Amino acid sequence: MSNPNLLTNRYRIIQHLGSGGFGDTFLAEDTHLPSGRTCVIKKLRPMNNNLQVYQLVKERFQREAAILEDLGNGHGQIPTLFAYFEEQEQFYLVQEYIQGDTLSNLLKKQGKLTEDFIKIILLKLLEVLEYLQSKRIIHRDIKPDNIIIRQSDQLPILIDFGAVREAMGTVTSSGGSLTSSIVIGTPGFMPPEQSIGRPVFSSDLYALGLTAICLLTGRSPRELEKNPLDGEILWRKYALHVSPTLANVIDQSIKAQTNQRFATAQLMRQALQEQSMMASTEPYFPPPQNQKNAVTQPIASPQPDNQVFDLFKITFFAVIIGITSLVGWAFFFRDNAVKTSNNLQTSSPQNLVWRSESNLTRIANLNQICFGTSTIGSVQTVFGYDKLPFSGAITIPSTKTGGCTTGDTLQGIFEMSGNSGNCVGTIKITWQDNDNAYVQWNINNLGSACPVSTRDWSTNTYPVEF
Structure with a gap:
């Protein structure tokens, strides 16, 4: 019926x-x-x-x-x-x-x-x-x-x-x-x-x-x-x-x-x-070498009867100096790259580092998205092996307006860009207390646009750099 x-x-x-x-x-x-x-x-x-x-x-x-x-x-x-x-x-x-x-x-x-x-x-x-x-x-x-x-x-x-x-x-x-x-x-x-x-x-x-x-x-x-x-x-x-x-x-x-x-x-x-x-993409140029303590030695003019021998000496020492300079510059670039990376990774009030979901992540200004703000800008994190941070923003389209309580989940989208690419994806933030949360996220464009090896990522573990 x-x-x-x-x-x-x-x-x-x-x-x-x-x-x-x-x-x-x-x-x-x-x-x-x-x-x-x-x-x-x-x-x-x-x-x-x-x-x-x-x-x-x-x-x-x-x-x-x-x-x-x-x-x-x-x-x-x-x-x-x-x-x-x-x-x-x-x-x-x-x-x-x-x-x-x-x-x-x-x-x-x-x-x-x-x-x-x-x-x-x-x-x-x-x-x-x-x-x-x-x-x-x-x-x-x-x-x-x-x-x-x-x-x-x-x-x-x-x-x-x-x-x-x-x-x-x-x-x-x-x-x-x-x-x-x-x-x-x-x-x-x-x-x-x-x-x-x-x-x-x-x-x-x-x-x-x-x-x-x-x-x-x-x-x-x-x-x-x-x-x-x-x-x-x-x-x-x-x-x-x-x-x-x-x-x-x-x-x-x-x-x-x-x-x-x-x-x-x-x-x-x-x-x-x-x-x-x-x-x-912005090219990285290391700072110029500090010349403050460099010592310059005067070069004596060769005597006419020793020109052949002196030419040999000059050539020999030029080769030695060239090799030494190359080695020195190699160490210089290595040391400065490490220093630059460490400086950029120093945590700041606007710094966000992705962690394993088993550990709390401090997200500066997280409380703002608990009161209607949809975007957290000036966010930084580390992707891949180059140890240089990517920066960008997290957007939470459906924000809360009356504050967050422990366990509240906020779903959103992130886009981070750096010298080596551009990474986009979705993010889930489980709020715990003041500016602290558990973070889970997923990159949508692994590959040439986001040059992060898949072995960097697993279901619940994400790279951590300080």
């Missing part, structure tokens, strides 16, 4: 989350599972009630839902599709519930987001877009509302793909062919070619660039002026704190002409990583 309070006699609606031009979104409970799993249900309604078109809409919906199922099973930053069904001439998607904040909500709570945070979000989303492009898929509606920072691991999750919504606008043309009566995308974030129904891979990169600009400036794309000569978006004056390296990558992604943008997500990701490494 069917239950009128359940969708398809299975899903109990808990809360109405929102409405749009294509239907409604609900939070629901799966009553067929012992856990009563929470899920998100999207109810989609066709824009055309013509019975002849309805069967076409149904077939297209099923195809697009099958694609969503494949995408969700293939990448951890795309919600899993649990089920899809039709009931009373309406179409339903049952998807994984992602607990966290959208980037729009974070912007409202915190104001402009930091450059370090934005760079990491871009890198992680570009990995998702690389996956989509390998499947020949274009999302078509990338914007802050459609990106959720998952609470469990702080990874950005891409939601609300446009293809299923487009299926709801299916109609038949005068010639009887299948077409769509709508254009998917959000004005301001949508590039010119998409607005006329011709999206390409770089259309998603354009929208991603505008998303980054929105988060860095606190302004929607429609609030930004355009250059009347070439149509370029004039945003930099609202984000003077942003480094030229990041701004250059964003600028290329939002070119009005598709052939001037990055062609693929992979190219944009590589450019972002290379620019970050170039910006963080």
Whole structure:
């Protein structure tokens, strides 16, 4: 016997989350599972009630839902599709519930987001877009509302793909062919070619660039002026704190002409990583040798009758002096490198050293993120065998506001850069007492960008240098 309070006699609606031009979104409970799993249900309604078109809409919906199922099973930053069904001439998607904040909500709570945070979000989303492009898929509606920072691991999750919504606008043309009566995308974030129904891979990169600009400036794309000569978006004056390296990558992604943008997500990701490494790489020059106590010996002029012998002596002693100098300089560079490394590793009020989770780590200004501050800057730590510290920042998107108590866990993202590379990843801080915590973290880009041998890392043990 069917239950009128359940969708398809299975899903109990808990809360109405929102409405749009294509239907409604609900939070629901799966009553067929012992856990009563929470899920998100999207109810989609066709824009055309013509019975002849309805069967076409149904077939297209099923195809697009099958694609969503494949995408969700293939990448951890795309919600899993649990089920899809039709009931009373309406179409339903049952998807994984992602607990966290959208980037729009974070912007409202915190104001402009930091450059370090934005760079990491871009890198992680570009990995998702690389996956989509390998499947020949274009999302078509990338914007802050459609990106959720998952609470469990702080990874950005891409939601609300446009293809299923487009299926709801299916109609038949005068010639009887299948077409769509709508254009998917959000004005301001949508590039010119998409607005006329011709999206390409770089259309998603354009929208991603505008998303980054929105988060860095606190302004929607429609609030930004355009250059009347070439149509370029004039945003930099609202984000003077942003480094030229990041701004250059964003600028290329939002070119009005598709052939001037990055062609693929992979190219944009590589450019972002290379620019970050170039910006963080500074050559090291040892201090000049102290000449204060050096003794200079006068050189006597050779007598004419001893020129041959003196030439031999000069040559011999020149070789000896040269060898001695090389050895001396070798020891000099070694000693100064050790001294420089030791000086840089001296702990300071802003110094953070990663430790084994079995030992407490003192994190300067940790209390700030217990009272609403999202970023700890001027952080230093030691990676790899070169013993030179990397510096950067830790960003905690979902901070606490009323203080921390022992055992509170804060999830975040870090980015550290140094002479030898750029390391990014996620971090978990378990607060213990005033500015002390247990630290666990994971590097996402081991390799050439982050030149740390994998033997430096294990599940619970991390390098320690003082």
